[in-house]
Each structure stands twice: as C-alpha cells, then as structure tokens.
Amino acid sequence: MTGHDKAHPWDRLFRLTRFAGLSAAAFGVFSLFWGYHGVAAIADSRPLYAMFYLPAALACSLEATRVVTIAIRRTRSGAPPKVTAHRPGGTAIRMSPEFRVGYIVFLALTLVSATVFAVGFWTDQLTFPMSDGQLIVFPYVAAGLAVFAAAALVYFACGWLRFSEIFCTPDKLVMKSFKVRDEIAWSDIEAIEPTASGNSMAILVEPVDGAKVTVEVFYRGPFAPSPEDPIVCVVDLFPTGPEALLDFLRYYLDHPEAREELGDGRAVERLQQ
Incomplete structure (x- = not known):
C-alpha cells in the first residue's frame, strides 16, 4: 500500500512529534529521580515514602514509553501491524495488548502514588521540602490526580470507557x-x-x-x-x-x-x- 501525502490537519502534529524526545526525556528524569529516592526510602526503612516514590517512578517510565511509542507510530507507514481478524466475517484493527495493559497499570500506579502523597501530607506522615505555595497546591493536585485515576479505572471496569x-x-x-x-x-x-x-x-x-x-x-x-x-x-x-x-x-x-x-x-x- 502506498503512503498517503501528509494531509493538512496532521501537519502540525507531525511537527510536534519532533519534540517527543524532549517530553520523554523529562519523564525519564523524573522516573530516575523518584526511583532513586524510592530505593533509598526502602533502605532507610521508610515504607510510606517508598509507596509514593516507586509507583511515581514507574508511572513516569510508562508515560515516557507511551510518548516514544506514539512518535514512532506516527512515522510508520505500512509496517507489519498487529491486526487480528478475530471476529467472523470481519477484520479488526486494535490497540496493541501491551499498550492497553500499560495504560491500566499507569492509572493504577498514579492512583497509589497520588493517594499516598495527599493522605500522607495531610496526616503529617510525609514531609517534603516545598515552598509555601507548593505546600498549599501540591496536595490538592495529587488528590485530583488520584480521583481522576480512580474514576478512569472504575469506568474501564464498568465498560463506560473502552479502548479504541x-x-x-x-x-x-x-x-x-x-x-x-x-x-x-x-x-x-x-x-x-x-x-x-x-x-x-x-x-x-x-x-x-x-x-x-x-x-x-x-x-x-x-x-x-x-x-x-x-x-x-x-x-x-x-x-x-x-x-x-x-x-x-x-x-x-x-x-x-x-x-x-x-x-x-x-x-x-x-x-x-
């Protein structure tokens, strides 16, 4: 199958794809930073801190992988896809199993990490060096992320959200x-x-x-x-x-x-x- 010329609605997105490496690198840095602190928390017998750092590190790693994967797929044309004629009389084109599982795991990790951060901060079981503004905003941001991730997981489980x-x-x-x-x-x-x-x-x-x-x-x-x-x-x-x-x-x-x-x-x- 011959490639199709880039259509106008996609031109801006093709240009943005060039910056995918920067976005993935930023998530990678956070993943390494939080992963290091997570391992240190285990070594120092601080399990609650590890429950924040390690899921956050893994979630950032998954997000970096997602960004890179999408960038690669945007430039792919005619490469062997994962397509399954899995229903009688038809051909289905689906998101890869790895992508679907990774998305659910990402939501679960975000839920755990954000919940631990918000609850631990509000109960004074976690302390972090932050400015006065960060002390006010960050716990609510974490709580919002936890609510979003929990709702998304429930919606997927109930079939109210489905993969494309x-x-x-x-x-x-x-x-x-x-x-x-x-x-x-x-x-x-x-x-x-x-x-x-x-x-x-x-x-x-x-x-x-x-x-x-x-x-x-x-x-x-x-x-x-x-x-x-x-x-x-x-x-x-x-x-x-x-x-x-x-x-x-x-x-x-x-x-x-x-x-x-x-x-x-x-x-x-x-x-x-």
Whole structure:
C-alpha cells in the first residue's frame, strides 16, 4: 500500500512529534529521580515514602514509553501491524495488548502514588521540602490526580470507557473510540478524511446526507459525547501508523468490489504491505 501525502490537519502534529524526545526525556528524569529516592526510602526503612516514590517512578517510565511509542507510530507507514481478524466475517484493527495493559497499570500506579502523597501530607506522615505555595497546591493536585485515576479505572471496569478499535466487514465500518461506538454502512460513507482530536491524529468519517448511523454512547459523565457528533477515531494509538490506516480505509471505500477481502483475511495482508 502506498503512503498517503501528509494531509493538512496532521501537519502540525507531525511537527510536534519532533519534540517527543524532549517530553520523554523529562519523564525519564523524573522516573530516575523518584526511583532513586524510592530505593533509598526502602533502605532507610521508610515504607510510606517508598509507596509514593516507586509507583511515581514507574508511572513516569510508562508515560515516557507511551510518548516514544506514539512518535514512532506516527512515522510508520505500512509496517507489519498487529491486526487480528478475530471476529467472523470481519477484520479488526486494535490497540496493541501491551499498550492497553500499560495504560491500566499507569492509572493504577498514579492512583497509589497520588493517594499516598495527599493522605500522607495531610496526616503529617510525609514531609517534603516545598515552598509555601507548593505546600498549599501540591496536595490538592495529587488528590485530583488520584480521583481522576480512580474514576478512569472504575469506568474501564464498568465498560463506560473502552479502548479504541476499528472493525471492518464487507458491508459496514465500525469505529469505536474511548467513549462512543459508531456503525455505518460503506455505501453511506461520503468520505474518510484525516483530522485532529486535541493533540492526537484522528480519522473522520463523513456520512452522506440522510445516512443511517448506529451510535452507542457508553460513556456517562462530564463531556459525554452526543449521538449527533461527527464519527471520529484517534488513530495514532494503533500499531499500523496513521497514514497506512487512512490509506487502508480509503481503499475499501473507493473499491467496493474488493470489500470481500475484509471478511476472509486478505485485508490483513493488504494492510501489512
């Protein structure tokens, strides 16, 4: 599959990718710094300090890995992806298992570290050299992070948040993002275009006028999407590379005679080319 020219909505994100190394390096420094203090806390028999430092160090290490992984995937085009025709009659493109597990572990580590920091500080069991302003702000920031991580873990466990996936059959295209699942027939799609979702590369599916789109909103909470929102899926989290995935979907939109490949496994070979 030939690479697609960089579309305008992705240009800014491709430029930002060059700074991924700086971001990853910053997280790496925090990981080493907190890891060192965590080991020292164990050696000094200060378990509560270790319960803050070590999870924080591991969380920063995972975040550095995530940043580097996304940067690599943004520049990948046509490399062998982890694609599984795991359902009868269709081809699924999924986030890698390592990425999904790493995200959940990151949330769990953030919950532990932030909770220990906030509770330990407010109960005077932890003390850190901080300015007066930091003494006021940091514990509340840690508590906020703990609440966010706990809520995200609960939402994933309940199915109110789900990992992104694209599922293609000869008849329909299903795009599942973290908060919503959209299903549309190929014949009802006007165009498939690149777009941006915050600082992430995404794909926009534009329905024809009067098209029927089946929408399942499984997220309940602040900033919940509307069933009337555009069909958008973040794609720089997939191991295919965003350009190769965009080309893949556009090929089957433009070549209806080839859509049978989506149901018999040949589509996987096409994406790997």
